[in-house]
Every structure is written in C-alpha cells, then in structure tokens.
Amino acid sequence: MGEAPTVRVTLSRPAFKALLQRGIGIPDGTGTSVREFLQRTLGIDPAYVEEQLQTVFLDGHPVDDFDRARVRPGAVLALSGAMPGLAGATMRRGGYYARMREGITHAGAHGTDGSAEEGVVIVKLFNRTLADLAETLAKRPLLVPGDAVGSLDPEAEVDGWVLVAVTLA
Amino acid sequence: MDTILRIDVGAAGGPKATPTPVGDYAGLGGRGLTSAIVATEVPADAHPLGPENKLVIAPGLLSGTAASMSGRISVGCKSPLTGGIKEANAGGQAGQLLARLGYAAIVLEGARQGDDLYVVRISKDGVTITADPSVRRATNYQLMDKFLGEYDKTGAMIAIGTAGEMGYGNSTVSITDMEGRPTRHAGRGGVGAVMGSKGIKAILIDAKGAKSRKPADPEAFKAASKAWVEGLEKHPVTGEGLPAYGTNVLTNVINEAGGLPTRNFATGQFEGASKISGETQAELEVARGGSATHGCHRGCIIQCSGTFVNKDGRYVTKQPEYETVWAHGANCGIDDLDVIAELDRLDDDYGLDTIEMGATIAVAMEAGVAKFGDGQAAIELVREVGKGTPLGRILGSGTATTARVYGIEHAPCVKGQAMPAYDPRAVKGIGVTYATSPMGADHTAGYAVATNILKVGGDVDPLKAEGQAELSKNLQIATAAVDATGMCLFIAFAVLDQPDTFQALVDLLNAYYGWNLDAAGVAAYGSKILAFERDFNQRAGFTSADDRLPRYFKREPLAPHNVTFDVSDAELDSVFG
Numbered sequence: 226m227g228e229a230p231t232v233r234v235t236l237s238r239p240a241f242k243a244l245l246q247r248g249i250g251i252p253d254g255t256g257t258s259v260r261e262f263l264q265r266t267l268g269i270d271p272a273y274v275e276e277q278l279q280t281v282f283l284d285g286h287p288v289d290d291f292d293r294a295r296v297r298p299g300a301v302l303a304l305s306g307a308m309p310g311l312a313g314a315t316m317r318r319g320g321y322y323a324r325m326r327e328g329i330t331h332a333g334a335h336g337t338d339g340s341a342e343e344g345v346v347i348v349k350l351f352n353r354t355l356a357d358l359a360e361t362l363a364k365r366p367l368l369v370p371g372d373a374v375g376s377l378d379p380e381a382e383v384d385g386w387v388l389v390a391v392t393l394a
Numbered sequence: 395m396d397t398i399l400r401i402d403v404g405a406a407g408g409p410k411a412t413p414t415p416v417g418d419y420a421g422l423g424g425r426g427l428t429s430a431i432v433a434t435e436v437p438a439d440a441h442p443l444g445p446e447n448k449l450v451i452a453p454g455l456l457s458g459t460a461a462s463m464s465g466r467i468s469v470g471c472k473s474p475l476t477g478g479i480k481e482a483n484a485g486g487q488a489g490q491l492l493a494r495l496g497y498a499a500i501v502l503e504g505a506r507q508g509d510d511l512y513v514v515r516i517s518k519d520g521v522t523i524t525a526d527p528s529v530r531r532a533t534n535y536q537l538m539d540k541f542l543g544e545y546d547k548t549g550a551m552i553a554i555g556t557a558g559e560m561g562y563g564n565s566t567v568s569i570t571d572m573e574g575r576p577t578r579h580a581g582r583g584g585v586g587a588v589m590g591s592k593g594i595k596a597i598l599i600d601a602k603g604a605k606s607r608k609p610a611d612p613e614a615f616k617a618a619s620k621a622w623v624e625g626l627e628k629h630p631v632t633g634e635g636l637p638a639y640g641t642n643v644l645t646n647v648i649n650e651a652g653g654l655p656t657r658n659f660a661t662g663q664f665e666g667a668s669k670i671s672g673e674t675q676a677e678l679e680v681a682r683g684g685s686a687t688h689g690c691h692r693g694c695i696i697q698c699s700g701t702f703v704n705k706d707g708r709y710v711t712k713q714p715e716y717e718t719v720w721a722h723g724a725n726c727g728i729d730d731l732d733v734i735a736e737l738d739r740l741d742d743d744y745g746l747d748t749i750e751m752g753a754t755i756a757v758a759m760e761a762g763v764a765k766f767g768d769g770q771a772a773i774e775l776v777r778e779v780g781k782g783t784p785l786g787r788i789l790g791s792g793t794a795t796t797a798r799v800y801g802i803e804h805a806p807c808v809k810g811q812a813m814p815a816y817d818p819r820a821v822k823g824i825g826v827t828y829a830t831s832p833m834g835a836d837h838t839a840g841y842a843v844a845t846n847i848l849k850v851g852g853d854v855d856p857l858k859a860e861g862q863a864e865l866s867k868n869l870q871i872a873t874a875a876v877d878a879t880g881m882c883l884f885i886a887f888a889v890l891d892q893p894d895t896f897q898a899l900v901d902l903l904n905a906y907y908g909w910n911l912d913a914a915g916v917a918a919y920g921s922k923i924l925a926f927e928r929d930f931n932q933r934a935g936f937t938s939a940d941d942r943l944p945r946y947f948k949r950e951p952l953a954p955h956n957v958t959f960d961v962s963d964a965e966l967d968s969v970f971g
Contacts, residue, residue, distance in 0.1 A: 239677050246646060246668035279630075282650045285663075285954055303650045307630045309641060309887050310716075311837070311869065312816045315823060316651055325823020325865060328957045329652060351646040352639055353630075355673055 231366055232381050234374045235392045241359060245350040248301065250368025250386055255298045255344045259283060260291035262302070262346065268361060277353065280305035280316050286331035289319045293333035298344020306353040345386075363391045395423070395458065395498045395607065399521065401514065403592045404445065404504035409512055411521040416498050421907070423455030425481040426878035426923045427499050428470025432479055433926040435503075438933030442474035442584070443561055443591040445505030451492075451552065451567070451597075452500075454880015458493025458607045459615075461902050462623050464880045465489045465691035467569060467580070472934070474584035475563040475750070475792050476809040476834040479930040481877065482585050485690035486569030486578035487550035488597075489880055492516075494604035502592040511559075512593055515544075517600040529595045531556055533743040533780070534568045534576035537596055545598050546574045553596040555745025558586025560782050562790035563810075564750040565590070568742065571690050577712040578690050581747035582836060583811060584792075610908035618901035625895030626695055631887035636698040637687045641716040641884075642672030644815075649724070652955045653820030655813070656724045657766045658756035659806045661953045662817050666729025670719050675731055676700070683707045696884050702735045711739040714748075717837075720815035721752020726759060726772055733769030737776055744780035746790070751776060753793040753812035761800035806947075809834035809940055818943060819952040819959045826866040826961055830941045830969040832927035838883055839870055862961055863969045870969075874927075875920035879903065928970060938967050 236244070251266060259281065263269045269278075274291070281288045282303040288294045296302060308316060315325040323330065345368060350358055369389050371382040381387050396416050403409045422430050428450040440446035449471045456464040467489030473480035492500070495518060510525040529537065534555040545551050550570045557565035565586030566579035609615035626632045635643055645667055648654045652662035668674060676686035684703040689696070690712075700713030714722075714734055722728060722737040741748045755772050758764060763785075764771035778786035788799050793812040797805030806813045811834030818825025824837060831839035876883060881899065889896045896913075904911055911919075931940075947959040 239681070242677070243668065243674065246671060246673060277630075280647055282647075285650055285652045287651060303646075305647050305650075306635055307887075308644060308647050309631045309636055309884060310644060311886075312648060312653070312821055312824060313631070313644060313887070315821055316647060322823065322865070325862060326651070326653075326821045328822055328960075329820050329955045349646075349650065351650075351671075352635060352643050352673060 230381055231388045231390050232374065233392065234389045235394050237394050238359070241363065241391065241393060242355050244369055244373055245355055245359060245362065247370070247373075248347040248349045249362070250345045251348055252345055252366065252368060252388070255296050255300070255346055257296055258292050259288060259294045259296060259302065262296045263291070267348070269358065273357070277306055277357070278304055279307040279318055280313070281318060283331050286329055287316050287318070287323070287326060288331045289323060290333060294331050296346055298346070301347040301349065303349040303351060304354045304358070305351040360393070363393050366390055395453070395493050395496055396420075397496050398499045398501060399497050399516070400501045400503060401523070401594070402504040403502060403506050403594065408510075408525065409523045409594070411514070411523060419498070422878065423457070423498065424452055424466065424468040424878040424880050425470070425483065425874060426919070427452040428468045428481050429479060429923050429926045431499065431501060432470050432472060433930040436472055438930055440472055442472045442477070443587060447472045447588055447591070449502040449585065449588045449592060450499055452498060453489040453493040455878055456902060456906060457489040457880035458491070459609065459906060460606050461619055462626070462693050462695050463882045463885055465693055466880045466882055467492070468877065469567045469580035469585045471585055471588040474561070474587045476583055476811050478809055478834070478934055478936055479832055479927045480583035480585060481833065482567070482580035482582045483877060484567070484569045484578040484580040485694070485882060486571050487691050488552050488569045488599055490691060490693065491550050491599045491601035491604070493607060494601050495599070500597065502589065502594055504592070506591065506593040510593060511595040513595060514597040515600070516597065518603050526595070531559065532595070534745055535743045538570070538574060538576055541596065541598055542574050545570070545600060548602040549598060549600040551576065551596055551598055554586040554589045555743060556780055556782065557745040557790055558590040559595070560787070560790065561587045561590055562779075562787070563587065563792040563795065564747050564754065564790050566745045566747055568745055571712065572692055575712070577742055579742065579745070579747065581749065583833065586745050609906040611905045614905035615902065618898050618905050621894065621898035622902060623695060625892050625898055626885065626888050629888040629891060629895070632696050632884060636696050636884060639672035639676050640686065640698050640700055640713050642675050642714065642719050644716045645671045645719060645724075646673065648816060651820060652952070653817045654720065654724050655806070655815065655817045657727045658725060658760045658804055659813075659817060662820050663954055664724035664729075667724065669729040670723045670731055670734060672716070675713065675719070678731060679703070679713065686713065688713070694882070696882065698884060704732065710735045711742060714738040717815050718748040718752070721749050722755070722772065725752050725756045727766035728769045728772060730769050733773065736773055740773065740776045740780065744776070746776070746779065749814050750792055750812045751779070753806060754789050754796045757793055757797045757802055757805060758789060758800065760804060761802050763800070803946060805944065807835060808943060809936070811835050817952055819947055819957045820955060822959060822961055823862045823865055825943055825947070825959050826862045826966060826969065827870060829943050829966050830866060831870060832924065832931050839873060863965045867969045871917055871920035871924060873920070874923040875916045878919065878923060941966050941969070
C-alpha cells in the first residue's frame with residue numbers, strides 16, 4: 226500500500242462499531258506473535274488479553290496459543306469474549322471442547338516465517354471487545370474501507386482503503 | 395407435582411380430563427417424563443397423527459419452585475417430522491404455572507371424535523373443556539387477542555397456530571411469555587401437529603391462588619438457590635454476554651470460524667453477517683426504543699431475549715434468536731434484520747419452527763422457487779405456508795420433503811429434521827451429535843454440562859483429536875439430565891466452567907426432593923432418558939444407517955477452510971455402541 230494522506234473523520238459510536246465488526250486495517254506490527262500484536266501494537270492491557278479475549282480467530286482459525294500464532298501481512302485477526310453454547314465453548318481458546326473443531330484450529334506458526342515484515346493487519350472486534358476496545362483503537366491511525374467514510378479525495382484511497390484519524394461523536 | 399392430567403379426546407360427549415397419580419413415573423420431569431410416557435405407552439409403529447400417539451406436556455423437576463431459571467417446559471410425542479421419539483422444550487410462563495397447580499404432566503390421548511376444536515381451561519378449581527368453533531384457523535396472535543384477558547394476570551396459554559391445525563411436519567406448540575405473547579415455542583419435530591390431531595387448539599392455565607412448590611429441606615434449598623444465582627451472575631457468558639446481545643452474539647463468531655451455513659450450507663461465511671449480528675441487532679433495538687435485555691419467564695436472571703420494534707417503534711416480535719437469524723438470514727442470503735424479524739413474527743403466528751422453516755426456504759431457493767437474498771419472496775413463502783396453499787403445504791412438511799419434491803440432493807437433514815446453525819464440517823463434534831441424537835439434527839441435544847465435571851465415561855485428553863464420539867455421548871447424557879430439570883439450557887455455560895455452580899444445581903434437586911444425587915447419579919439419570927428414547931427409535935425401525943449425516947457433507951468441502959465431515963461411521967456407531 227502506497228503513501229496516502231490521513232483523513233480526519235468524525236463517526237458516531239454505532240457507526241464506528243459497525244466498522245469494527247466488518248474490520249479495520251492496522252498499518253504496522255506484522256511479523257509478531259498474536260500476543261505481541263495485541264499488547265504492543267494495539268496497546269491492550271496484558272491482563273485483558275489473557276482474561277477477556279477468550280475467543281480469537283486468525284484468518285478464520287480459532288487460536289489456542291497467542292505466543293505460537295504469528296501475524297503476517299494481510300492477516301485477519303478477530304477478537305471476542307467467551308461465547309455461549311456448545312459451539313461457543315468449542316471456539317474458546319484452549320477450551321475443553323476445542324477438539325470438537327480440530328479441523329479448523331490454527332496450527333501455530335505454520336505458514337509464517339516469523340520475520341518483522343511490514344504490512345496491514347485487519348482487526349475485527351465482536352461483542353464485549355467492541356465496548357471495551359473501541360476507544361483504544363480510535364486513538365490510533367486506522368485504515369477503513371473508502372465506502373465506509375464516503376471519501377471524496379481519490380488520492381486518499383489506496384486499494385479501496387483510506388487512512389483515517391477518527392474522532393468519536 | 396404428583397398428578398398427571400390425562401385428557402381422553404375420544405371420550406363420549408367430548409374430551410374428558412382425568413387426574414391420575416404419577417405412579418411409576420415418580421421422580422421424572424421434563425424430557426425424562428415425556429420420553430418415559432411416550433416410550434412406554436405409545437406403540438412405536440403408531441402413525442404420529444393417529445389415535446395411538448400421545449402428546450405429553452411436562453414441566454421440569456424444579457419448575458414451579460423458587461429456583462431461578464427453572465421455567466422450561468417439555469413437549470413430547472412420536473414426531474411427525476422424524477418418525478422417532480421427540481422432545482421439544484420452550485421457555486415462557488406455562489411450565490412454572492402448571493407445576494404450581496400440581497401437574498407433573500398433561501397427556502393428550504385417544505381418538506378424536508368429529509372435527510370440533512376444543513379449548514382446555516385449567517385452574518386450581520379443576521379442568522373444563524369446551525368446543526369453540528371461533529378458534530378454527532386462528533393464528534397464535536389471534537388466539538392471544540381472544541384469550542389474553544383470561545390469562546394475562548396469573549396465567550399462560552399453550553396453543554397451536556394454523557400449522558399445527560393443518561398437521562404440518564413443521565409445527566410448534568406455542569407458550570406465552572411474561573407479556574402473554576405467543577413467542578416461546580416447543581419448536582422442533584412437528585409437535586404442534588400432534589396437538590392438532592387431538593383436536594385441542596389451546597390450553598389456558600390460570601394459576602391464581604397456586605403457591606410456589608415447597609422443598610423437602612427448605613434451608614438447604616435456600617442455600618443452594620443462593621449459590622446457584624451467584625454462579626450464574628458471575629459467569630461472563632450468563633452474567634454479561636447473553637444479557638447484552640442475546641444468543642445472536644454467535645453470528646459474528648461462528649461466521650468468522652467459517653461455520654455459519656450460508657445459502658443452504660453452500661459456504662461457511664456470509665458477507666452480510668455484520669449486518670445481522672447480535673451486536674448490530676442490539677444497537678438497532680435500543681435505538682428504536684425496543685429492548686436488548688429481557689427474560690422469557692419470571693425468575694429468569696440471564697435475560698437473553700429482547701423486544702424487536704419496527705422503525706416506528708411498534709412491537710414486531712421478541713428478539714430473534716441466533717438460530718432464527720441464521721435460518722432466515724445467512725442460510726437464505728438475507729442481510730436485513732427487519733425482514734428476519736418479520737419472518738420470526740410470521741413463524742410465531744402460524745406456529746412454525748424457525749430453524750426448519752429457514753432451512754426449507756433455503757432448499758426452495760436452491761431449487762429456484764425464489765432467489766437467495768430475496769427477503770420479500772421469503773416472507774411470501776411463509777405466508778403460503780400459513781394459508782395452506784398447495785406450495786405452502788409442501789414447505790410446511792419440512793426441509794427433507796421439500797428437497798424431495800424439488801429433486802434437490804442438498805437437504806441438510808438427519809432423521810428428517812433440518813440441521814441448525816453450525817456447519818458440521820467446521821465443527822465436527824457437533825456433527826457427531828447431529829448424526830446420533832435420537833431427536834434428529836439438533837444442536838441442543840448435546841449442549842450441556844461439563845462432561846469433565848460429570849466424568850461420565852472417564853476423562854478424555856482434550857488435546858487429542860480422537861474421542862469426538864465419547865464427548866458427544868457424554869454431552870447428550872448431560873443434556874438429557876438438564877432437560878429433565880426444567881432448567882434453561884443456557885445455564886450450561888456457567889455449569890460448564892464452574893464446578894461449584896454444577897454442584898449447586900445438584901444441591902437444588904437434592905434439597906427439593908430429599909435425594910442424595912451425586913454427579914454419577916445425574917449421569918445415570920441422563921443415560922436412562924436416552925435409553926428410553928433410543929429403545930423407542932429402534933422399535934420404530936431406526937438403525938445405525940439413520941445415525942449419519944447426508945453423504946454430501948463428506949464429499950463437498952466447505953469454504954473457507956475447505957473441510958469435509960470425515961468422522962468415520964465406526965466412530966459414529968461407537969457413540970452408543
């Protein structure tokens with residue numbers, strides 16, 4: 226993704242939460258473990274990471290080990306609290322029923338080289354993490370889909386994404 | 395709760411109610427009682443809509459007590475949809491009230507005489523049954539309008555809509571909620587058609603003057619009840635997640651996992667998921683003046699339901715649950731919450747199971763009857779079902795029948811019942827339960843209670859891929875036991891994680907009945923229920939060949955993970971082998 230100006234946008238909290246469910250781009254921090262990405266790049270409190278992020282997906286695969294799973298450029302990382310139901314229990318990080326979804330479980334460092342390669346990571350927030358982490362993410366530059374902010378500046382949009390500084394209304 | 399109310403619909407002069415002692419069925423409740431009566435008294439080769447079948451309506455063992463979350467009610471029979479034994483359960487007010495009136499069950503039995511439709515009224519003063527021509531072809535909300543004045547203060551209504559009256563394989567028994575609305579349904583398996591076949595349209599319960607049931611050991615019950623509530627309130631799912639977003643909180647997560655069946659199980663992710671998620675739904679409900687946090691019966695502290703209102707702030711339906719949002723949403727390619735809410739309302743009104751109806755519409759869409767994503771077409775199809783047009787009758791017969799009529803292989807059914815909202819290729823352990831449950835494809839059949847706490851069948855290493863069969867068996871045993879208590883299955887989340895909360899549940903049963911049940915006893919109780927059910931199904935002609943998923947789930951990979959259901963037949967057979 227090339228250089229582009231940062232666009233200042235003001236979003237209502239519901240609109241920002243809708244964006245966070247679809248996914249926003251984080252421009253840096255790839256090549257690290259999921260834990261490092263969450264704590265260092267996103268600035269999430271380590272205790273919150275350990276205790277509240279009970280359901281986490283990397284490229285759609287449930288993650289059991291935050292230290293083994295690595296974030297590569299283009300990765301999609303989705304964060305959620307503990308979920309209801311047997312399906313919710315099976316998706317839970319390191320849960321007793323994790324084996325019931327072993328066919329889709331994230332295979333640790335498989336497919337990544339672990340280097341500190343630069344790139345964009347797509348982050349999605351669901352359920353309680355929307356309420357808990359929206360303000361944290363709003364404090365940093367984010368890439369959002371151009372259609373979501375109605376960008377009229379063609380130079381601001383690169384590959385369909387716009388780099389924005391968000392103010393929450 | 396020492397009385398079974400037997401209503402002989404074939405009695406001379408019209409249906410006759412006779413209170414009978416609970417007798418050999420003492421100690422059974424909810425699913426335990428419905429399955430025991432059906433397995434014992436209904437010939438396995440009976441036609442589901444014939445005079446030999448019975449409809450059993452039973453509160454749980456703890457229903458009508460002061461124990462929180464104990465309002466579930468079970469409805470059992472031989473299923474018109476599966477041809478096997480069926481238990482479907484629901485929330486709402488009726489379970490608590492029937493139990494307080496002293497009834498362990500209502501049994502509708504016998505050969506209907508003539509085609510009159512009857513309304514049953516039950517109070518502490520007795521039972522009356524009257525023919526009422528005005529209820530013919532009434533929908534559930536029309537019945538509410540007619541009878542609300544009778545039951546709104548101290549009562550509840552159990553009823554069938556037009557689907558049950560027309561004998562559909564997809565037909566529910568509705569139970570009214572705290573507001574008297576017919577929003578809670580014993581949904582699966584066509585139980586409404588069996589009630590219709592007995593000529594009973596509605597049962598009005600008036601519990602005025604009835605008291606909470608008294609435990610054998612009041613002090614121990616009080617202590618257990620306190621621990622029980624504390625356990626539910628401290629758990630992140632029952633204490634926070636469900637009250638805030640309802641069960642539809644699962645849409646985003648299951649979609650992200652690639653397990654959200656989309657467009658008749660063609661793929662595992664829906665591009666419109668975030669538009670219909672629980673998070674979006676809750677925002678919309680609150681912004682319009684509805685509610686995202688509400689209980690379905692008094693005594694519920696999880697409050698996973700809500701109230702969905704339209705753009706003008708007018709009530710449409712209760713908050714559609716995850717299964718409904720999936721069935722009418724992702725599975726039909728529909729990403730509009732207003733359309734989904736309208737479909738939910740129609741399902742409740744006609745008395746249709748939302749899972750079966752959504753799965754059926756998706757099959758019809760694959761067959762070209764309508765286009766995926768066409769919400770108005772979906773609404774019109776459900777209206778056809780409610781009216782009983784020829785097309786509506788086909789659709790109302792269920793997903794498997796609709797697929798046969800249109801020559802579609804992709805019928806996502808087991809034992810004739812449509813799969814719920816989790817693709818078994820992505821979550822194979824749930825697929826094992828879909829395949830082997832006596833109920834047909836059912837996500838709630840293997841839902842509850844920590845098998846690691848019960849330790850039925852020994853400990854299984856959770857890090858090994860093997861053992862899906864053992865897990866499924868243990869979950870099914872535990873679920874059957876919970877279904878007998880009258881407790882909402884959503885307690886499972888807390889019980890799953892917190893051994894002291896599980897112990898509080900056991901303590902509630904022991905304090906109420908004066909039992910000395912332990913974890914092994916709970917497991918034995920659940921096993922006994924499953925034994926009733928599997929025995930009935932075997933006598934009805936089911937074999938291991940029926941404990942299978944449709945073959946295409948083994949053959950066609952599911953995107954995005956490109957996984958198939960590869961659990962072997964031998965492992966499936968080992969679940970109850």
